[in-house]
Amino acid sequence: MYELxxxxxxxxxxxxxxxxxxxxxxxxxxxIREYDQEGPGYFLQTEEGKEIPLLKVTTIGRAVDxxxxxxxxxxxxxxxxxxxxxxxxxxxxxxxxxxxxxxxVKIRKPVKLKENDVLVLGSKKYILKRRELNEPSD
Amino acid sequence: xxxxxxNIYNKSAAVFAITGIVNFLLLSYFxxxxxxxxxxxxxxxxxxxxLCYIVNYKFIESSDTYLFIIPSLLVELxxxxxxxxxxxxxxxxxxxxxxxxxxxxxxxxxxxxxxKKINSPMLFFILTFIFLLLxxxxxxxxxxxxxxxxxxxxxxxxxSEIAKLFYVFYLASNLREGRIEKLHRLVLEIFSIIVLxxxxxxxxxxxxxxxxxxxxxxxxxxxxxxxxxxxIVIVLLGGASFYRMPYVxxxxxxxxxxxxxxxxxxxxxxxxxxAIAQGGFFGTGLGLGHPDYxxxxxxxxxxxxxxxxxxxxxxxxxxxxxxxxxxxxxxxSLFSKDPYLSLISAxxxxxxxxxxxxxxxxxxKLIPVTGVTLPFMSYGGSSMVISFTAFGVLNGVxxxxxxxxxxx
Numbered sequence: 001m002y003e004l005x006x007x008x009x010x011x012x013x014x015x016x017x018x019x020x021x022x023x024x025x026x027x028x029x030x031x032i033r034e035y036d037q038e039g040p041g042y043f044l045q046t047e048e049g050k051e052i053p054l055l056k057v058t059t060i061g062r063a064v065d066x067x068x069x070x071x072x073x074x075x076x077x078x079x080x081x082x083x084x085x086x087x088x089x090x091x092x093x094x095x096x097x098x099x100x101x102x103x104x105v106k107i108r109k110p111v112k113l114k115e116n117d118v119l120v121l122g123s124k125k126y127i128l129k130r131r132e133l134n135e136p137s138d
Numbered sequence: 139x140x141x142x143x144x145n146i147y148n149k150s151a152a153v154f155a156i157t158g159i160v161n162f163l164l165l166s167y168f169x170x171x172x173x174x175x176x177x178x179x180x181x182x183x184x185x186x187x188x189l190c191y192i193v194n195y196k197f198i199e200s201s202d203t204y205l206f207i208i209p210s211l212l213v214e215l216x217x218x219x220x221x222x223x224x225x226x227x228x229x230x231x232x233x234x235x236x237x238x239x240x241x242x243x244x245x246x247x248x249x250x251x252x253x254k255k256i257n258s259p260m261l262f263f264i265l266t267f268i269f270l271l272l273x274x275x276x277x278x279x280x281x282x283x284x285x286x287x288x289x290x291x292x293x294x295x296x297x298s299e300i301a302k303l304f305y306v307f308y309l310a311s312n313l314r315e316g317r318i319e320k321l322h323r324l325v326l327e328i329f330s331i332i333v334l335x336x337x338x339x340x341x342x343x344x345x346x347x348x349x350x351x352x353x354x355x356x357x358x359x360x361x362x363x364x365x366x367x368x369x370i371v372i373v374l375l376g377g378a379s380f381y382r383m384p385y386v387x388x389x390x391x392x393x394x395x396x397x398x399x400x401x402x403x404x405x406x407x408x409x410x411x412x413a414i415a416q417g418g419f420f421g422t423g424l425g426l427g428h429p430d431y432x433x434x435x436x437x438x439x440x441x442x443x444x445x446x447x448x449x450x451x452x453x454x455x456x457x458x459x460x461x462x463x464x465x466x467x468x469x470x471s472l473f474s475k476d477p478y479l480s481l482i483s484a485x486x487x488x489x490x491x492x493x494x495x496x497x498x499x500x501x502x503k504l505i506p507v508t509g510v511t512l513p514f515m516s517y518g519g520s521s522m523v524i525s526f527t528a529f530g531v532l533n534g535v536x537x538x539x540x541x542x543x544x545x546x
Binding site: 002003005006010011017019020021024025027028031 | 146153156204211451455465
């Protein structure tokens, strides 16, 4: 009798343990999503006045898996990367063919960005802007 | 906290309770001599858990409840095994859990208010040093290492466990600028701590303290040269101890080939491997294995006993639970903007992760066995209480990080 109960309990407990693990993994995934979506409040303004919001890590390029996909024949498939480190934003060129220009200067190392910087990627020009402080979403 | 996450937490707490009730009812049936006494103690355990759980997320703002649920789950599984192996140890461990869970809350609050105010490296170094010096002077030998202190001949504790916390604080306060100011002094201080541990023959502990320092220096300074140099030093020291210390030699040889001398040198590891193999995928079932064949089963080898009765799948779930805790610690460390807090949480996480790796790796013959406890599962008051305190500190760091974010 005890053997039978112990056998049943064993399957039940292993099942429960994995159910718990599944729940904790779900929390983990939700954390990571939340982290991803928390943008630094900066965005890029195109010449046409369109606004492109930036994430904590944003890749720009022609490839469809970039965070910002821009259809521009002068752009490389993975062209540049803008990321937040501490409280500042940095841009890094990803060895693109035509280069990334910050205020008219071609960048070679990751460079710190500030508001109203002018970026030239491929054939187009972008201006970095900061959104007016809204209510922080929690 | 979003309602969705709150919902998951509540569900997890419910599953936690069901697991406990099933396990302990079964054990009351298994151990007829104690009968329902076991079940009643389990109810006390669950009551303490729910009390602390509710305090944690109702009364402490933005507390990371996750850091309390998973350790409690590990304690629950550990208690199940202890109760099955030796009911006396089970009762004492239950008391340690109660102390530990209250200390979790206490250290959370303490960290929240005081952590930034005390950051003198000298103070923490002296505290670490004193706690490690105590066993050298008044230590009692247990299981090959002389790292126990007896008070009144009844109450005993391991000062090296307490030293662990101060040591992490010491390193964090020393490295918080992101660079090393006086390298020779830091190295001297770290090595004096290691020497104290070696004097008590706590070699597993010495390795953990050394590696924690190495990782924390790397995290703080991002210097590969220090890391590489430190790594070469530990390899050389390991090699030297293999030739100079017969105790280390026996352990390493037992690891390389336990089958050469199964009744002697390789006994521990061979029995541990037999037990794990006996379990298969789903295990033998609670109470149907033979943990009494494994030496030191309540402390170092509790993982093998658990794997025997709950199988490979159960053991794997345990490892994943530890992994999730480490992930959570890393996350807290990445979120904190203050380098001191970030380093404290990184250090505590590194220490915890290394300890789990060392002992689980030891019992499954991945690395040589060293006598460190499996946090939260092994029988042992000092280990349990200090592990809970360490997670309380992590929780406190998380809360103060969140508060700063809101104030920004």
